[in-house]
Amino acid sequence: MPKFFVTTPIYYINDIPHIGHTCTTVAADVLARLHRQLGDEVFFLTGTDEHGQKVAECAQKVNLDAQTYCDKIAPTFVNAWKNLNISNDFFIRTTDIRHEKVVAEFLNKIKENGDVYKDKYEGWYCVGCEKFMTETDLVEGHCPLHPPEKTVKKSEENWFFKLSKYVPKLIELIENDDTNYIFPQGKRAEVLAKLKGGVNDISLSRENVEWGIPVPWDTKQTVYVWFDALINYYSATQFLENKANFWPASLHLLGKEILWFHTVIWQAMLLSAKIEIPIKTFTHSFYMVDGQKMSKSLGNVISPQQLIDLFGVDGSRYLIARSFPGENDSDVGIARFKEKYNADLANNLGNLVSRVCKLADKLQTSNFKLQMDRKYIELVDNLKLDEAISLVFAKFIDESNNQLNIVAPWKLEPNDPKRIEVLTKCVNNLRQAAYYLTPIMPDTCEKITKALEGEIKPLEQGLFLRIS
Ligand code: MSP
Secondary structure: OOEEEEEOOOEEOOOOOOHHHHHHHHHHHHHHHHHHHOOOEEEEEEEEEOOOHHHHHHHHHOOOOHHHHHHHHHHHHHHHHHHOOOOOOEEEEOOOHHHHHHHHHHHHHHHHOOOEEEEEEEEEEEOOOOEEEOHHHOEOOEOOOOOHHHEEEEEEEEEEEOHHHHHHHHHHHHHOOOOOOEEOHHHHHHHHHHHHOOOOOEEOEEOOOOOOOEEOOEEEEEEOHHHHHHOHHHHHHHHOOOOHHHOOOOEEEEEHHHHHHHHHHHHHHHHHHOOOOOOOEEEEOOEEEOOEOOOOOOOOOOOHHHHHHHHHHHHHHHHHHHOOOOOOOEEEOHHHHHHHHHHHHHHHHHHHHHHHHHHOOOOEOOOOOOOOOHHHHHHHHOOOHHHHHHHHHHHHHHHHHHHHHHHOHHHOOOOOHHHHHHHHHHHHHHHHHHHHHOOOOHHHHHHHHHHOOOEOOOOOOOOOOOOO
16 A cells, blocks of 8 residues: 655744644645545654754743743644644654654764864854855844844854755755656756855754754754754654555645755755655745734734634635645635635535526436546646646536536426436436545535435535625
8 A cells, every 4th residue: 555654844842833834734635635535655754843942931931931931832732733634643742752862862973973062153143944045145234034132242162063965965865856856846946056065064963952852962962953953753753653665755736935955955964864754845835814924913913713713624724735835825815715615615515506506406316436636636636736636627617517507407307317417417427426536525525425426406505605
């Protein structure tokens, strides 16, 4: 049975879940569910990134010790995903002692292979990104993604990782179509250009950051939070039972701001530890909210619960998938979501299912072989979720609406063969659409499938209520 191992980034728990985290998680869930439907053996991993300076500072602000703080916030992510019907097979927390053990073993391997040395780091650090920054990364003297006070000057003794040693190998892997792991293509070119521009070695440990995993050979230092976090993808396959054969990961899904960590640093760490590298990484763009970057200070942060309250679980999943920011940023907002929900789900799909069930009352349907078109699978695999959904709407839903308008079965007698023929066609179209859309709206599609089994009866309740 083919194996499919898909991951999301593990989210920092200095924040509670918002629609940005939600979009990566829903997309990973759609892929996991589709691959299960296709008969693959799936392992879907998500979780929280709990160590480091940023989390420690947050805990301090609310007067909690770091572990208590993490134990309090981690469930908000677990519950958010539960409420959205996310089918992750495991939720990893980097404070899990089993993960910490794998991190220590991993670092020992890198050291044994001669890729670690001690040096002094002098330069900038963005606490918001938990990232060592070069002068060229800064815009107007600070990290462009975070407020100026988050960029601080550091001078510390660190253990360094020989990242530069792996640059030629990485270039070779990425340039070859058979071994390239960076998608979409634009990101591949971006990473190659940066690799060819010259790369320095990086710190793998921090001095004076207590909230982290101790460096196994120097317990005065803690493991740099990104080394700790990236290893989660591998550690889960090692400490969980019967998951080892899921490595290497089939797909790491991530947002564009963490491209370098996932396509260069992580791969070099694995090469150094002599562990197979992941097959594919897919880097998506960002959600903008009503044309602006989402931020607490602008007060435009949308939470997954806000969506669920308005659009229900499947409505929210649909809207996220429909607006998924692939190669370009995607502008979203509650008003736009309402419009889309009403147009696609309440007025179109939902209405069609109600009409067909009413018109086809007592129609006895026969077996119908469901099929999954390669093109659809390819679109979903390449995160072209909007196109994939459009394909299903055009082929089955718009087609059924057209047929109904042409034949007008409501004007024909119940046993008129033309009426039976068009309604049978619509029923089969809807069954087929539900089959395709199951990974996106699992519960709704199950309802549609059940309503169209055996003898058809009018629906007791519409699938999607119109929202004003
Ligand atoms: N902890 C690190 C990741 C470590 S992975 C080994 C981290 N966490 S995060 O909480 O900041 O989450 C970042 C991820 O959340 C992005 O890569 C993306 O998947 C998602 N998003 C956060 N904001 C987003 C948008 N505005 N739009 C779309 N996705 C965004 O980085």
